[in-house]
Amino acid sequence: MIIDVKNTIDKIKSEIEQIKSQINYEPKLISLVVEPDESTISYLNSQKKSAKKYGINLEIIESKNLIDDLKKYNEDSSVDGIFVGRPLRKGYTELDVAKNINPLKDVEGVSLYNIGSMFYESEIFVPCTAEAVVKIIEDIEDTEGKNIVIMGRSTTVGKPVAILLQKHGRDATVTVTHTRTKDLKEITKKADILVAAIGKANFVDQTFVKEGTIIIDVGINVINGKIVGDVSKEVSEICNVTPVPGGVGNVTSVILMRNVFKAALN
Numbered sequence: 001m002i003i004d005v006k007n008t009i010d011k012i013k014s015e016i017e018q019i020k021s022q023i024n025y026e027p028k029l030i031s032l033v034v035e036p037d038e039s040t041i042s043y044l045n046s047q048k049k050s051a052k053k054y055g056i057n058l059e060i061i062e063s064k065n066l067i068d069d070l071k072k073y074n075e076d077s078s079v080d081g082i083f084v085g086r087p088l089r090k091g092y093t094e095l096d097v098a099k100n101i102n103p104l105k106d107v108e109g110v111s112l113y114n115i116g117s118m119f120y121e122s123e124i125f126v127p128c129t130a131e132a133v134v135k136i137i138e139d140i141e142d143t144e145g146k147n148i149v150i151m152g153r154s155t156t157v158g159k160p161v162a163i164l165l166q167k168h169g170r171d172a173t174v175t176v177t178h179t180r181t182k183d184l185k186e187i188t189k190k191a192d193i194l195v196a197a198i199g200k201a202n203f204v205d206q207t208f209v210k211e212g213t214i215i216i217d218v219g220i221n222v223i224n225g226k227i228v229g230d231v232s233k234e235v236s237e238i239c240n241v242t243p244v245p246g247g248v249g250n251v252t253s254v255i256l257m258r259n260v261f262k263a264a265l266n
């Protein structure tokens, strides 16, 4: 079966409406991009549509010096949120962004402060995609004591999903796997819930899972001009799988918009 994420999106939309009613201006989001390529431009076009839909004043700026620009907009009181387009170019790293973005304006949840705060109960912003994964899971299944396997250990997806799902109140038993994991299928077959975040098109087939597993497909891969996930289509014959496109990506986009309103409220 295909998991419908509409319910999750509706809940985040109502959070947006609630915050909107507490602020009396259009929040401003700055999207900084360095030498944008076709995929960045296509992503920014969809961000423009979302910003218009939710009433966010979006300014896209092609940055010549990312660190200087981050510092400038960190200080600019007319700016509520800052987004940095990926892939990063000119040798900039994720750590450069993490170290230099103001945590209160960090709507993607990538700053050192926001990453660190995930270990405590004082989160401001958590990485958007990780939050999307957790919200989808929570809307369909109680996570307490569940065996959750995460494929992928990136800073933006795999690791934060693991931290969030282990928190008191969620109480999942989490296993994180990666390219050096031995007997991967033996581990994934034991999962009640499987999160696939590896960036390998159609990698997870029926031999990786037991029947009835809930699968959150985070992957975004382009094959012959079409977007496909990390999970092969036929897996949905025996498991419940989020769609790609139309699953985690859609929830992540709304969370980003909500975070701009949250930043304005902060």
Ligand SMILES: NC(=O)c1ccc[n+]([C@@H]2O[C@H](COP(=O)([O-])OP(=O)(O)OC[C@H]3O[C@@H](n4cnc5c(N)ncnc54)[C@H](OP(=O)(O)O)[C@@H]3O)[C@@H](O)[C@H]2O)c1
Pocket: 129, 151, 152, 153, 154, 155, 156, 157, 158, 177, 178, 179, 180, 181, 184, 197, 198, 199, 200, 218, 219, 220, 221, 248, 249, 250, 252
């Ligand atoms: N839907 C969304 O909103 C959204 C947001 C962000 C990313 N994504 C997509 O999600 C996917 C993952 O993104 P990411 O940024 O986390 O990627 P990433 O930084 O490239 O990390 C990929 C992770 O997967 C692991 N991996 C790769 N091949 C594997 C294999 N054969 N078996 C087990 N583990 C394997 C890697 O292991 P090692 O650490 O050992 O190399 C690494 O930890 C991509 O397709 C990306 O486009 C989607």
